[in-house]
Amino acid sequence: MQKHFYDGLLNSDTVLSRPHVKGLQNDVFFIKHSYAETYDEEIESRRNGYEMRYALALAKYLLQQGYRSKQIAILVTYSEQRHSLRKNAERLFGYDHGIRIENVDNFQGEESDIIILSLVRSESENGKIGYLNTKNRLCVALSRARIGMYVIGNIQYLADRASSTLWQEIKETFGRKNYLSEHLITKCQKHGTEQIIKSFKEFNFKCPEGGCQRQCEDILECGHVCALYCHGYDMEHLEIKCEQPCQKICYHNVQCQKLCHEECEPCEFNESENGNCYYFISESSNSAENALEAETKKQVVEEYHREAEISFFLDGPKLNKK
Numbered sequence: 119m120q121k122h123f124y125d126g127l128l129n130s131d132t133v134l135s136r137p138h139v140k141g142l143q144n145d146v147f148f149i150k151h152s153y154a155e156t157y158d159e160e161i162e163s164r165r166n167g168y169e170m171r172y173a174l175a176l177a178k179y180l181l182q183q184g185y186r187s188k189q190i191a192i193l194v195t196y197s198e199q200r201h202s203l204r205k206n207a208e209r210l211f212g213y214d215h216g217i218r219i220e221n222v223d224n225f226q227g228e229e230s231d232i233i234i235l236s237l238v239r240s241e242s243e244n245g246k247i248g249y250l251n252t253k254n255r256l257c258v259a260l261s262r263a264r265i266g267m268y269v270i271g272n273i274q275y276l277a278d279r280a281s282s283t284l285w286q287e288i289k290e291t292f293g294r295k296n297y298l299s300e301h302l303i304t305k306c307q308k309h310g311t312e313q314i315i316k317s318f319k320e321f322n323f324k325c326p327e328g329g330c331q332r333q334c335e336d337i338l339e340c341g342h343v344c345a346l347y348c349h350g351y352d353m354e355h356l357e358i359k360c361e362q363p364c365q366k367i368c369y370h371n372v373q374c375q376k377l378c379h380e381e382c383e384p385c386e387f388n389e390s391e392n393g394n395c396y397y398f399i400s401e402s403s404n405s406a407e408n409a410l411e412a413e414t415k416k417q418v419v420e421e422y423h424r425e426a427e428i429s430f431f432l433d434g435p436k437l438n439k440k
């Protein structure tokens with residue numbers, strides 16, 4: 119049996135000792151397609167728009183699983199593909215996104231938790247695929263994936279056009295293990311729901327937040343229900359900001375106009391320079407204890423308003439400072 123770049127990840131001994139990739143059914147997968155490459159004669163380099171978009175959609179999905187950008191590397195076999203990926207990664211993730219996007223040749227000796235490889239070559243009349251015939255290039259770089267590896271390419275084209283049997287062997291090995299398909303299977307971390315992703319476009323509506331199409335529905339610390347779709351990131355809800363309207367009312371009996379995650383601001387009746395309205399949670403809470411507490415506070419508010427009303431008639435047309 120020849121040594122292949124994927125041996126490490128397919129080896130059952132290492133499978134037992136390493137974590138699985140979150141959000142995907144398989145840790146190793148070959149996403150096949152038959153979308154054509156583009157050849158730029160001026161710079162004599164090639165790119166593949168489908169693979170570029172797929173690689174970025176998959177990287178985004180992995181970030182939505184809670185992986186940090188430093189854990190992901192996108193490797194390519196042509197400079198023009200790297201250029202196109204870098205340009206679009208900046209558009210999608212921002213200038214300082216931190217995902218390594220590199221030519222396979224420049225990745226020698228490096229490691230990454232998850233590697234996405236774009237092979238570029240596909241359905242070109244110029245049938246020579248010289249670069250991709252060189253096994254060592256791919257072997258050395260791709261044996262550096264620590265927990266997951268996803269290859270995007272036209273496997274049939276490569277197997278047909280290659281001068282060596284490398285791609286035919288890869289096709290057979292991945293195919294035998296059901297690691298080769300046009301369809302990638304996602305599996306949400308929260309519900310375990312599996313979904314078939316038939317094209318990169320499906321990530322957006324099948325996994326809008328990196329999970330499935332159901333709502334998260336977890337109760338946040340503030341008492342609101344999480345409004346996000348099932349998400350693979352921040353499952354403890356430590357960083358997620360509640361976008362619901364703030365439920366608190368102040369002693370002037372005015373509901374806070376801010377969003378739940380924002381700091382409450384004094385209402386228009388607050389006149390004291392450095393004072394505030396002393397916001398508290400309104401009686402919308404349903405537990406008996408909270409209801410009692412709210413009732414007490416409501417009485418305080420009513421008492422306050424009575425006093426304010428009295429002082430209004432006594433002192434003039436302004437609410438009293440308290």
Ligand SMILES: [Zn+2]
Nearest residue numbers: 306309330348
């Ligand atoms: Zn889900």
Ligand SMILES: [Zn+2]
Nearest residue numbers: 340342360378
């Ligand atoms: Zn809230």
Ligand SMILES: [Zn+2]
Nearest residue numbers: 334336344346
């Ligand atoms: Zn949630």
Ligand SMILES: [Zn+2]
Nearest residue numbers: 364374376382
């Ligand atoms: Zn508030």
Ligand SMILES: [Zn+2]
Nearest residue numbers: 368370385395
């Ligand atoms: Zn107030």
